[in-house]
Amino acid sequence: MYKPLFFEFPQDAGTYQDIVNNVMIGPAIKTSVNARSLSDATTDYYFPAGTWCSLSFMKSGIFQPLSQASFTSSCSMGAICRMGPEIRRQPLMSINSWQT
DSSP: OEEEGGGTOTTOGGGGSOTTSOEEETTTEEEOOSOSSTTOSEEEEEOOSSEEEEGGGGGGTOOEEOSEEEEETTSOOOEEEESSSOOOOOOOOOGGGOOO
């Protein structure tokens, strides 16, 4: 279920700004669109206090606290995970691992 960021962080005034680009999926995953328009070179995203990390980079062990981040439109922000809640992930599989 998609919901605005302020549903998870009601006391944080920053979460009430730009609710289109600040969306949560459940209690732990924040996702956003890459840009407001195709001509935008960057898009700003708000992150409440805490530690957040990219779901695509979780396997590498890079965790960085963020308060506000700016991503280029060529960089896919994808989904950002909030540290704390448990997120179960399926093991990575190569296409060659399928057997019939």
